[in-house]
Amino acid sequence: MHSLIDDILQSSRARGPGAGEAWPVEERRDLVASARAARGRGMIPIIAEIKPKALGRALSQEEVAAYARAYAQYGACALSVLTEPTHFLGRLENARTARQGGLPVLRKDFIFSEEQLSEVQADLVLLIAALDIDLEGFVDRARSLGMEPLVEAHSEEELERALETEAKIIGINNRNLKTLEIDLGTF
Template identity: 90%
Template sequence: MHSLIDDILQSSRARGPGAGEGWPVEERRDLVASARAARGRGTIPIIAEIKPKALGRTLAQEEVAAYARAYAQYGACAISVLTEPTHFLGRLENARTARQAGLPVLRKDFIFSEEQLSEVQADLVLLIAALNIDLDDFIAAARAIGMEPLVEVHSEEELERALGTEAEIIGINNRNLKTLEVDLETFERLAPRAREAGVFLVAESGVHSPEDARRMVQAGADALLVGTELMAEPRRLKEINRL
């Protein structure tokens, strides 16, 4: 693991979990259904990310709401919200605010304790296989409180671990967590095995253009997670999601 990731994890452990937040399970929004609806409209399903780090500052809640509304307007199938505060400058309340736009919300953070799962309402939660958490336990715990897990993998070994669980949504991150380098070939290399298993497949990181997006779709992505490219100009989503 890169030293930067180790530092983030250390900060997260020092911060400890926040207070729990309950919500009705039946309110959960379905990423898969939303992605299929986007395909039906003739667009590439994009999970558009609210990533304060890309701007180098925290965001006021009015700004978070504006990004969420813009992503919904420009055709996103879901919104990803980074809630990690130390490096990515996120906040838990950003997920609450983003959800008001009406789309499924994915909470992205470094989840290493089941207590973290209930910190904020979200429709999906990122579980990172590289953190060596017990995926089976975390998947069950997330679903018990109304969140669908998106299990993120970066290697063949992590993918096999994820496929050995009941995970239905798997994200392949093109960013190497040891070097932080991004290579779209990571998705292309791992996708055939995931497609064979029949999971819903998300391509993460490294998409900056319509050409990148189409490349990931051609490699088997059911949806793409795009962050940095959209933070400077959310309307770029209309260009990137064109089939």
């Protein structure tokens, strides 16, 4: 891994997992159904991102709620919410607040421990194959908590690992987490 990614993981491990949250089944939202609904309205399904680092500062909960409402109003089918606090200035509360927009929420973080999966209510969770986690176990655990895992792969080997799981959604990251270089040919 690139030293920046190692730093992020070290910070995450030092922070440790937060307390788990109970989540009523009736509150879960389906990305695929939301994407189909967007297509039915003649729109291209977009997962819009709430990424505080892009602004260079943490967002207030009022700002997170405003982004979530605006993205929903302008046709996004889901929200990707960064929750990693040290390097991306995210917070678990951002995922909770973003749910007010009414769209499925993808928790985007560096998940390396199964305990992290229950820290916050999310409809989807990013699982990064490059982190060399027990991908199949994490996919199963995420599902048992009511989340759909989005497994991210960068290399053919990572893609093969993802395809060996029961993951229904696989994302391709054009950024190599070892060098941080972007190659659009990866996709």
